[in-house]
Amino acid sequence: MSRIANTFKALKEKNKKALIPYITAGDPHPDLTVSMLHALVDAGADMIELGIPFSDPMADGPTIQRASERALAHHVGLSHVFKMVKAFREKDDKTPIILMGYANPIEAIGAETFVERAKNSDVDGVITVDYPPEECMHFTKLLKEKNIDSIFLLSPTTELDRVKLIIEQASGFLYYVSLKGVTGAANIDIEQVKSKVSIIRELTKLPIGVGFGVRDAATAKEVAKISDAVVVGSRMVQEIENSNKDNLISNISKLMQELREAVN
């Protein structure tokens, strides 16, 4: 059983929901990423989404785009990301790490190489934002062979037939995008999310995570009631943006603890 599945199973036994923060690898500085990952776990993260910096993050809002730009200013690319995960694993072999990014950096090194390196550095899941399932069958198969989960997005506009198609390809969990927009956009409509999540739940046993637009502890609490996992991205990145190197770790830890308490 994958680390992701194990984590969901353990949480379910305790009747708890997963909390998944997102940070961009190398933001604000590549030397800080590994200690930030540990701090997030210490403060209550169940899994972590680690963003692969990209020059043209079309599906992200300005907050996460700036995070990419800060990381790219230090020339952080996939080779660094793999090293960071490997370094994280030296002290933590329990918390799942999910890489989130865009297709081009993956294709630049080649799908085979990407999957091999991901496996070597003990990555647990991959979300490729601009790879709809039809365009990445081969990549999904390679990941599956190495027991790495392929996590796909579902959106408010995804029709039922497509939800079924995506479920067939997906593993680990399903990532429901809670609003029509980019990451960090407007507030989410909990009732709408609730009804869509319950429709998806009838079609699959996979856990359902909800993200995009979870802006505070109160929203996280509401989202946790209707899903299996809450993803907090732009809000976490905003905290990083507003911190300096002296208070960075304590600020992100504090935010993480607030979210943890709310979700519990």
Added chain:
Amino acid sequence: MQPYDMPDEKGHFGQFGGVFVAETLIEALDELRVMYEKYRHDPDFLAELHYDLKHFVGRPSPIYHAKRWSDRVGGAQIYLKREDLNHTGAHKVNNTVGQALLAKRMGKPRIIAETGAGQHGVATATISARLGLECVVYMGAEDVKRQAPNVYRMKLLGATVVPVESGSKTLKDALNEAMRDWVTNISTTFYIIGTVAGPHPYPMMVRDFNSVVGVECKTQMNEMLGRQPNAVVACVGGGSNAMGIFYPYIDLREVRLIGVEAAGHGIETGKHAAPLTANSPIGVLHGNRTYLMQNEEGQIIETHSISAGLDYPGVGPEHAWLKDIKRAEYVAVTDTEALDAFHSLCLTEGIIPALETSHALAYAEKLAKTMKPDQVILVNLSGRGDKDINTVAKISNINL
């Protein structure tokens, strides 16, 4: 031989093209694909389109024999397809009229667009004004500075111009921002992409709407000369004017198709916008797979061209395909060569071409010299150069 029939139903041109977007855009693209399929052969829609192309745009545009210029260059006879004479001054309007009429049929009251040089933005603002649709144009902050007259034109036409401050502040960033707007306002908004890039069905649809250029050329060349040209030459940024004139000629194998990219300071300097000529690697950007200027980590790199309209790191997937199957050839000319051709056409023919188009003209000059006087080169004169006079004056150290 099988007639050319691309893309496949999923929008692939061989390994190129496709639909590489976040799930949030899939439904909108499906809707667009279905509606475009419904209307592309619909007699009422086509009648409306042809009426506007004739009476609003001013089609057909003439073909003009640039005799004095041909004599001066020496070699082949150069003919110009005068897309610069269209309403709004470039080929871009052929596509915007088509897509805006489709938006109207789909009941979308709001239009968004990205623009580089501003020609596509102006063309979109123009047709939006004509049809009474709200119009928002995204433009890189760098291009807003370079193309001030076009920014004001769009504003006069009632459009909102949003300067994009992210990334390299040019065309690719404007495209990113337009995509973000679209994903947020998907139910009310139609995104008019201006080039043969983006996710399926855009590369096909933009090509189809622009192919009126090549279709007219075939008839006009026949009427004027009783024959087709030996070579068709067009500039390529994303590649919409080139696809428009190439497409109807693809099955006429004896006609050479030549796309001219922007070599900027020179391919060898790395400061260019010529992914096909420079043999850039294949990658994924803006919804499709194509040749793409990028570093080893797969980050898109900054491009350079004197012409904002060619300043793009990728190229339409169909051009990538035509290159691979060797049906079209791709070459590049530098900023300096394009400027020389710009001045040359101004002085010998009384036509001020766009800087984008000047790249095609510069290559036509080189090519003509290698050909015989009874041979014919047809250049797509894709746009007029009024928008570029500030740029050219600045280079000549003239303060307007």
